Amino acid sequence: MGAFYGSKIENKEINQKTGKAWKLEDVPALWREKTGQWLNTIGIGR
8 A cells, every 4th residue: 555655646646535635644644644755765765
């Protein structure tokens, strides 16, 4: 799931709830750490 949300952030997909591009703060708390780790491994970081 970290990669799922991370790819949304990386591709700047629009979050339907906010109407803006996904960011780490939009990721459910359960998956936020794993998503942050995934982003670090691909070089985007926090």
